[in-house]
Amino acid sequence: MNPLTKLVLAGFLLVLGLAVPWPGTYVLFIALILPLALAGRILKPFLVALFKLITPFAVPMILIQGLFWTGGTPVIGEGPLSLKAEGLLFSAASIGRILILASSFLLLSLSTRTDILMRDLVQRGLPNQLLYIVVTSLQILPRLQARARTILDAQRSRGLETEGNLFHRLRAVVPLVGPLLLSSLIDVEERALALEGRAFNRPGPRTSLIEISDTRREALARIGLSVAAVVIFVIRIAWALVS
Amino acid sequence: MIEVRDLTYSYPGTAAPALRAVNLSIPRGQVVGIVGANGAGKSTLCYALTGYVPHFFAGSMSGTVRVDGRDIGKVPLGQLAAEIGLVFHNPFNQISGARLTVLEEVAFGLENMGVERGAMLPRALTALQATGLEHLTERSPYSLSGGEQQRLAIAAILAMEPSVMVMDEPTSQLDPVGTREVFAVLRDLARSRRATVVVAEHKLGWLAAFSDRLIGIHNGEIVADGTPQEVFSSERIDEWRLGQPLVTKVGRAVEVAEGRPRTGLLPVTVEQALDALS
Numbered sequence: 001m002n003p004l005t006k007l008v009l010a011g012f013l014l015v016l017g018l019a020v021p022w023p024g025t026y027v028l029f030i031a032l033i034l035p036l037a038l039a040g041r042i043l044k045p046f047l048v049a050l051f052k053l054i055t056p057f058a059v060p061m062i063l064i065q066g067l068f069w070t071g072g073t074p075v076i077g078e079g080p081l082s083l084k085a086e087g088l089l090f091s092a093a094s095i096g097r098i099l100i101l102a103s104s105f106l107l108l109s110l111s112t113r114t115d116i117l118m119r120d121l122v123q124r125g126l127p128n129q130l131l132y133i134v135v136t137s138l139q140i141l142p143r144l145q146a147r148a149r150t151i152l153d154a155q156r157s158r159g160l161e162t163e164g165n166l167f168h169r170l171r172a173v174v175p176l177v178g179p180l181l182l183s184s185l186i187d188v189e190e191r192a193l194a195l196e197g198r199a200f201n202r203p204g205p206r207t208s209l210i211e212i213s214d215t216r217r218e219a220l221a222r223i224g225l226s227v228a229a230v231v232i233f234v235i236r237i238a239w240a241l242v243s
Numbered sequence: 244m245i246e247v248r249d250l251t252y253s254y255p256g257t258a259a260p261a262l263r264a265v266n267l268s269i270p271r272g273q274v275v276g277i278v279g280a281n282g283a284g285k286s287t288l289c290y291a292l293t294g295y296v297p298h299f300f301a302g303s304m305s306g307t308v309r310v311d312g313r314d315i316g317k318v319p320l321g322q323l324a325a326e327i328g329l330v331f332h333n334p335f336n337q338i339s340g341a342r343l344t345v346l347e348e349v350a351f352g353l354e355n356m357g358v359e360r361g362a363m364l365p366r367a368l369t370a371l372q373a374t375g376l377e378h379l380t381e382r383s384p385y386s387l388s389g390g391e392q393q394r395l396a397i398a399a400i401l402a403m404e405p406s407v408m409v410m411d412e413p414t415s416q417l418d419p420v421g422t423r424e425v426f427a428v429l430r431d432l433a434r435s436r437r438a439t440v441v442v443a444e445h446k447l448g449w450l451a452a453f454s455d456r457l458i459g460i461h462n463g464e465i466v467a468d469g470t471p472q473e474v475f476s477s478e479r480i481d482e483w484r485l486g487q488p489l490v491t492k493v494g495r496a497v498e499v500a501e502g503r504p505r506t507g508l509l510p511v512t513v514e515q516a517l518d519a520l521s
Binding site for chain 2 (some may be wrong): 113115128131132135136139140143187190191192193194195196197198199200201202203204205206207208209210211
């Protein structure tokens, strides 16, 4: 599937999930999102990532809303430690929205390479520079971490104390930040040189080594999904204003 | 062909010129080595031959650099990339960061040049083969060793098939086998495609073995220009701080030990030394 179609589909699912009332979010998840993950052969990593993403939100929300819902009907336990039905229903509704939000993002990110999506967008007229910034930003953190480790090791070998209490640790940050910042700035100049040498700023159309497939049917599907998302959004706003 | 006329250049904020009245002519198909001490002006000359001076680095410049008759000072860098390639010593920063595999990294420049997909893959694979990286096509560029990254940087420029290749310490991260391979690729490039290859290096033995011609640079001035034997046999070599290959030093030591006056050319390769001894 074309990456742009996946992006539009993820956007449509997001709008739909936020628009439907709460039991509908779970129906949407089971009836549409899970089959899509299965079809994309990403079901297992999808469920694992979703579980990791949702649990930190879901567990505290269920406990807090369930335990502290004022004047609610206890369903599990007794007294102040009971979980209230109203709190659990509110949690279920909120978790449903988070579920849709997270799963539409995960569907896209697990089934699509960011660089290929961005390349497709560049071929459709987005600036090449934007592609570069987005893709390199995703890769820059591990590289900065690796460099910070190297600098820290070098500083340690010259006697810098990085262990101990908070004050010691904070003091160790100062000799780390300077070299990290300076070396990164030097890198920027060299990288700019290298990019110039690779015709990065050459005017004119770009091509792609990777063939990004697209069909008329997909183009029509994108238009249909976009229109549907706008219609759902407008109906949802109107509904909210009326009720 | 490269023609440099009366080139003087100073970096911004510096009084002393990094290059002084440089005049140079390099025909197509020649492998030219640039030697000199640190700070002598080798890298600046490389930048000038590729248009980065004055396009990328500001500063004051007089004189002209022409490649195949075109004044590169008047051509935007983006357009020069297809004709003039530059590889510098830090391989890590030559990885674009925008591509996830080695093959895609090599094709990055071709994509920017708008090369058709059908032509792109063979060109990228040929460049990877020439640099011995064909078995790593699906690896992440960041997972390669320093030497492999350096060869990747060379492959990325080779794939663009420039008529001029300028390299600033391209083998700094390579072991002897990798260095030999890179120099062999460069010489082949000059012979088979009649490309002009300019290499600034501190590995003098390799330069002596693979270069058709050596240019010595000292304090921003060209002080020596000739065959590797002519340049490394110069009596003023120490004054210019150009250095000599080990075999040349041994050759000179033998002359001194035998009480012979300094005449003729000293050996610069092992083969020449063996010839001299036999």
